[in-house]
Amino acid sequence: MCDHHNKSLTRRDFLTKTSLGLGAVALSSLMNPMSMGASSVLGPNGDPILGKPHFTPKVKRVIYLLQSGAPSQLDLFDYKPLLNKLNGQELPESVRKGQRLTGMTAGQTSFPLAGSIFNFKQHGQSGAWISDLMPHTAGIADELCFIKSMHTDAINHDPAVTFLQTGSQFSGRPSIGSWVSYGLGSDNKNLPNFVVLVTKDKKGQPLYSRLWGNGFLPSEHQGTQFRAGKDPVLFLQNPPGVSSDTRKNQLDHLNQLQQLQYDALEDPEIRARMSQYEMAFRMQTSVPEIMNTDGEPEHIYDMYGPDSRTPGTFAANCLLARRLVEKDVKFIQLYHQGWDHHGGLPGQIKRQCKETDQPTAGLIKDLKQRGLLEDTLVIWGGEFGRTNYSQGALTPTDYGRDHHPKCFTLFMAGAGVKKGMVYGSTDDFGYNIAQNPVHIHDFQATLMHLMGVDHERLIYKHQGRRFRLTDVSGHVVKDILS
Amino acid sequence: MENITPFLGRFHPLIVHLPIGILMMAAILQLIAIKSTKFKNLLDPAISITLFWGGLSSIGAVSIGWLLSLQGGYDTDTLFWHKWLGITVTVISFLGWLVKSGRLKMQRKYVYTVFISIIVLITITGHLGGSLTHGDDYLFVYSPNIIKKMVGIQAGQQSNNLQEIHPDSIQVYSDVIQPILDAKCVSCHNTSKKQGGLLLTTHKNLMKGGDNGSIVDSKSPLKSEFLNRVTLPKNHKKFMPPKGAPFTFGEIQIFEWWMKSGADSISKFSSEEKLDKKLIHTLLRDYKLDYNPRPYYEKVQVDSLPISVITELRESQFVVDFMGEHSNMLSIDFNGKSISKAQLEKLLLAKEQITWLNLSNCNLSDAISEILPKLPNLTRLNIHSNPITDKSIKDLNSLKHLTSVNVYNTQITNTGFQKIVQLKSLSKLFVWQTAITVPEVEEVATKYPKISIISGIN
Numbered sequence: 001m002c003d004h005h006n007k008s009l010t011r012r013d014f015l016t017k018t019s020l021g022l023g024a025v026a027l028s029s030l031m032n033p034m035s036m037g038a039s040s041v042l043g044p045n046g047d048p049i050l051g052k053p054h055f056t057p058k059v060k061r062v063i064y065l066l067q068s069g070a071p072s073q074l075d076l077f078d079y080k081p082l083l084n085k086l087n088g089q090e091l092p093e094s095v096r097k098g099q100r101l102t103g104m105t106a107g108q109t110s111f112p113l114a115g116s117i118f119n120f121k122q123h124g125q126s127g128a129w130i131s132d133l134m135p136h137t138a139g140i141a142d143e144l145c146f147i148k149s150m151h152t153d154a155i156n157h158d159p160a161v162t163f164l165q166t167g168s169q170f171s172g173r174p175s176i177g178s179w180v181s182y183g184l185g186s187d188n189k190n191l192p193n194f195v196v197l198v199t200k201d202k203k204g205q206p207l208y209s210r211l212w213g214n215g216f217l218p219s220e221h222q223g224t225q226f227r228a229g230k231d232p233v234l235f236l237q238n239p240p241g242v243s244s245d246t247r248k249n250q251l252d253h254l255n256q257l258q259q260l261q262y263d264a265l266e267d268p269e270i271r272a273r274m275s276q277y278e279m280a281f282r283m284q285t286s287v288p289e290i291m292n293t294d295g296e297p298e299h300i301y302d303m304y305g306p307d308s309r310t311p312g313t314f315a316a317n318c319l320l321a322r323r324l325v326e327k328d329v330k331f332i333q334l335y336h337q338g339w340d341h342h343g344g345l346p347g348q349i350k351r352q353c354k355e356t357d358q359p360t361a362g363l364i365k366d367l368k369q370r371g372l373l374e375d376t377l378v379i380w381g382g383e384f385g386r387t388n389y390s391q392g393a394l395t396p397t398d399y400g401r402d403h404h405p406k407c408f409t410l411f412m413a414g415a416g417v418k419k420g421m422v423y424g425s426t427d428d429f430g431y432n433i434a435q436n437p438v439h440i441h442d443f444q445a446t447l448m449h450l451m452g453v454d455h456e457r458l459i460y461k462h463q464g465r466r467f468r469l470t471d472v473s474g475h476v477v478k479d480i481l482s
Numbered sequence: 483m484e485n486i487t488p489f490l491g492r493f494h495p496l497i498v499h500l501p502i503g504i505l506m507m508a509a510i511l512q513l514i515a516i517k518s519t520k521f522k523n524l525l526d527p528a529i530s531i532t533l534f535w536g537g538l539s540s541i542g543a544v545s546i547g548w549l550l551s552l553q554g555g556y557d558t559d560t561l562f563w564h565k566w567l568g569i570t571v572t573v574i575s576f577l578g579w580l581v582k583s584g585r586l587k588m589q590r591k592y593v594y595t596v597f598i599s600i601i602v603l604i605t606i607t608g609h610l611g612g613s614l615t616h617g618d619d620y621l622f623v624y625s626p627n628i629i630k631k632m633v634g635i636q637a638g639q640q641s642n643n644l645q646e647i648h649p650d651s652i653q654v655y656s657d658v659i660q661p662i663l664d665a666k667c668v669s670c671h672n673t674s675k676k677q678g679g680l681l682l683t684t685h686k687n688l689m690k691g692g693d694n695g696s697i698v699d700s701k702s703p704l705k706s707e708f709l710n711r712v713t714l715p716k717n718h719k720k721f722m723p724p725k726g727a728p729f730t731f732g733e734i735q736i737f738e739w740w741m742k743s744g745a746d747s748i749s750k751f752s753s754e755e756k757l758d759k760k761l762i763h764t765l766l767r768d769y770k771l772d773y774n775p776r777p778y779y780e781k782v783q784v785d786s787l788p789i790s791v792i793t794e795l796r797e798s799q800f801v802v803d804f805m806g807e808h809s810n811m812l813s814i815d816f817n818g819k820s821i822s823k824a825q826l827e828k829l830l831l832a833k834e835q836i837t838w839l840n841l842s843n844c845n846l847s848d849a850i851s852e853i854l855p856k857l858p859n860l861t862r863l864n865i866h867s868n869p870i871t872d873k874s875i876k877d878l879n880s881l882k883h884l885t886s887v888n889v890y891n892t893q894i895t896n897t898g899f900q901k902i903v904q905l906k907s908l909s910k911l912f913v914w915q916t917a918i919t920v921p922e923v924e925e926v927a928t929k930y931p932k933i934s935i936i937s938g939i940n
Contacts, residue, residue, distance in 0.1 A: 052804040056780070057813070060803075187801045188817060326843070328801070328817065369938045371866060371888035371912035452806065478766060 053452025069339030084115030126420030149424025177331035200312035204337030228312030381410030445474035491550030537575035872898035
């Protein structure tokens with residue numbers, strides 16, 4: 001068989017290049033040591049690396065509502081009447097079993113158990129316990145699949161949120177959305193495959209763009225942040241005085257230069273850059289279309305709550321997420337900061353819930369009535385849980401909670417997962433997992449499985465070893481699959 | 483010094499190879515001598531010496547082996563034969579030496595018999611020795627089934643790992659029930675013990691029952707002697723098993739279900755039309771076997787589309803997704819602002835393969851009505867947010883497997899609505915923002931309780 005036409009190198013090229021070969025390899029690794037040994041070139045605009053998904057892709061799109069700072073599961077979903085009964089008493093060592101604490105409470109002489117001051121009720125046919133802080137979420141309890149037995153390895157925000165997003169506590173690995181984009185490719189050529197929306201003007205644990213970074217994967221798979229306001233994507237608009245035609249002309253010539261350079265070096269990153277320029281050009285029209293929500297009717301705004309009219313709020317971002325889903329964007333990652341309630345928890349959590357409860361429920365309902373929930377998955381949760389004892393003084397109306405990696409709650413709604421399900425449980429103290437633990441890697445494996453990817457087989461070789469999202473572990477939680 | 487016996491004894495497996503080698507050498511030399519008359523006279527003295535040393539080392543091996551046997555712990559029968567055959571080899575070797583060195587006269591054919599019996603006996607003794615050291619099944623445990631049958635080892639118990647067998651091929655009795663019996667019952671109900679006259683080593687024995695008759699009851703399984711005994715209170719004197727782990731809830735459930743469905747030895751989980759939900763859950767949890775009912779698109783078999791067709795579809799602005807790596811079924815989305823008639827007709831290139839079709843929000847016209855009836859394997863249809871009318875769905879009768887239809891934000895009216903709900907397999911229908919009226923939706927919802935109709939949530 002003769003397929004010279006498929007070869008990017010002719011024999012002559014090969015001879016000229018190999019004569020300089022070793023030197024070139026050494027030089028390129030000097031210039032960019034991170035890309036040494038990187039493999040797998042993708043076509044422009046990310047042709048998927050998987051020709052076929054491994055399993056039926058029940059979930060085609062994901063909206064991940066990441067509650068940064070770690071919401072208190074004990075005040076929202078994990079109802080523990082025992083804590084109210086023992087309120088103020090010491091956390092028994094038989095429960096804590098020497099578990100490490102953060103520096104913020106390790107020095108405390110007393111660990112008074114703190115029952116939630118909020119009321120809990122059972123909701124829907126599933127009888128899920130939800131506190132009065134989340135009336136709207138409670139209203140759609142039968143759409144939700146709660147995992148009450150999540151646990152993680154990290155005890156501090158940055159490693160924990162990095163772990164949740166990339167499968168490793170160390171920074172530098174690709175985010176889940178990047179893996180998805182790399183593995184499954186894009187369904188819409190005019191928009192990025194992985195879009196990030198961050199609630200604006202929130203304070204709290206810092207978020208870095210590396211959380212939605214592509215790590216060692218080709219850079220077109222990194223998350224693109226859309227911002228509220230005049231410039232949704234930074235540096236996307238043409239400078240004043242440059243018309244669209246001029247810009248197109250300029251890009252075409254730039255492309256020719258890039259192609260020359262690619263022919264010479266064959267660095268896949270040049271291809272990535274070229275496809276990103278083209279994408280950016282198309283986004284000049286597609287992004288304003290998405291961000292302009294003027295056409296949304298009143299009753300839709302009402303569904304997402306009053307904040308939804310203010311760009312940059314969590315509610316407005318939820319509405320945008322739905323619009324992005326309608327345009328087949330594969331992975332939409334929302335971040336909402338401000339859940340890190342070490343002190344004054346009751347007051348702060350009320351505010352946080354007010355900002356997020358209605359938009360979350362509104363989003364799920366809106367997706368449902370449009371039939372989008374049939375192939376979209378919504379995920380709500382933080383990076384770890386919070387302690388059952390009070391950080392600082394416990395008063396009848398006030399307490400704080402420290403970081404707790406041993407258990408927390410997360411919920412999902414939509415395609416591929418059982419509705420009205422509560423999976424896993426914690427002990428009566430809300431400290432340890434009693435049943436069906438789900439590790440971060442298990443959660444990630446399950447998410448990939450739902451999208452049709454075997455987490456053990458989406459692999460990227462980099463710097464001489466093979467990497468995957470779930471590192472060397474992770475089991476699909478089959479019990480929650482519908 | 484009491485340990486000296488076992489210490490020396492354990493050299494038996496080492497020493498034993500000396501006579502084996504030397505005596506084999508004698509046989510080889512003898513063979514050469516027969517073949518070539520030229521060497522015969524030269525070789526005879528050599529054969530004689532070899533036999534002598536073979537016999538001598540045999541004495542060593544036998545005596546050191548005897549020391550080893552004093553430790554006990556070996557199967558008595560096998561040991562008996564191994565010991566006496568070993569001694570016989572020694573004796574025959576010396577007999578051969580006597581003949582070959584001319585100290586004893588013997589007919590030629592008897593001389594050959596001596597050599598043949600040396601080789602045969604060494605082989606048998608060696609095999610018995612191997613069985614003593616490594617166990618009876620050592621040699622054949624990894625042999626193919628056909629060899630197992632030839633040597634009389636029971637075949638078919640290959641793998642206890644159910645994950646390696648396709649769920650459709652798992653037999654209830656031999657893959658699940660018998661292993662439970664083996665683990666929990668057979669230590670007391672086997673051919674040598676047979677407590678209560680009951681044997682639980684095979685299906686036949688289980689069905690035969692014990693001294694008090696049958697223990698299986700396919701009409702009311704929980705009343706059967708078997709399930710009765712394993713579900714008694716744990717401190718009851720008749721509780722089974724008296725020692726070791728009791729039956730788990732899941733195991734009892736499987737036994738109950740198995741008895742109810744006829745208690746035969748060949749039935750499979752998959753051959754039952756309907757497994758009940760609890761059993762499906764148990765099998766998934768305890769055995770990691772997934773018997774959840776599979777959707778139509780996983781069951782139907784169609785040919786794979788040539789790459790060229792898939793490329794053609796992609797060039798016509800369709801997003802083509804496979805329903806899994808072993809599936810030829812397709813999920814197709816249109817990814818453009820407006821779909822033309824020519825593009826619609828491209829869908830017929832994959833008419834057998836399309837099972838999910840999403841043509842939402844693409845200025846779709848009623849021309850789709852020509853295409854839909856020709857997609858027999860469609861299970862999910864999404865044509866929302868389009869200027870389509872009832873005409874678009876005028877002919878859906880051939881879509882027997884369509885389970886989900888989304889027509890939200892279209893001009894479909896009550897007439898079209900009535901048509902859609904006639905679909906036999908339909909379980910989900912999205913009708914928000916259509917001309918379908920609220921009382922109509924309510925009426926249909928009561929008439930067709932199986933269909934969940936989503937008409938907007940407040």
